[in-house]
Amino acid sequence: MRFIRAIAGLAPGLLLIGGCQQPVQNPTTTPSTTNSAQTPAQSPVERGKYLVLVGGCNDCHTPKKIGPNGPEADMSRELSGNPSTQKVAAVPDGLLVPGKWLTITNDHLGAWAGPWGVSFAMNLTPDKETGLGSWTPEMFVNALRTGKHQGTGRPILPPMPWNWYRNMTDDDLKGVFAYLQSIPPIKNPIPDPLPPDKIPR
DSSP: OOSOOOOOOOBTTEEOOOOOOOOOOOTTOOOOOOOTTTSOOOOHHHHHHHHHHHTTHHHHHSOEEEETTEEEEOGGGTTOOSOTTSOOOOOOTTSSSTTSOSOEEETTSOEEEETTEEEEOOOOSOOTTTSSTTOOHHHHHHHHHHTBGGGTSSBOOTTOOHHHHTTSOHHHHHHHHHHHHHSOOOOOOOOOOBOGGGSOO
């Protein structure tokens, strides 16, 4: 999700880029406002979809394809995580050091290397084997509250900004989970993170 945007090219399969293509807005218009009494209540799924879109979840969790202006989200694989078919490229020695680069990412913004090792954007679709299909709403809420996988497991690593999302209300987090459970399941196994000494060189 949205965390680190300013980065530049490196090697095949490893890119440092400045984020995904974003919709262009007309600077002469402003968002319309409506009286909240006239706005119909959103369902949890509708609210969750809104939060996923404005929260930038697609930035890391949706694989990219190259469009006319560079990388853009491949919504046919929405929120399926870093593609399991892509091998982690080698990181040149001396790149991830203080004063140079803090982190680098692949061309999907789904695999990130930094001082913590290598982390992979999770499959957020409701696939039961490789995604969130076996999770409960409570597990999802606890994961984002505690920064632990499934709320009790290994630490959730950068660049996932769980420390910001933990400030969402329970209803909003449950809405996000409801939306994630409503999208098509995609089988895409995500590897475990790699420790610093296992970063490919």
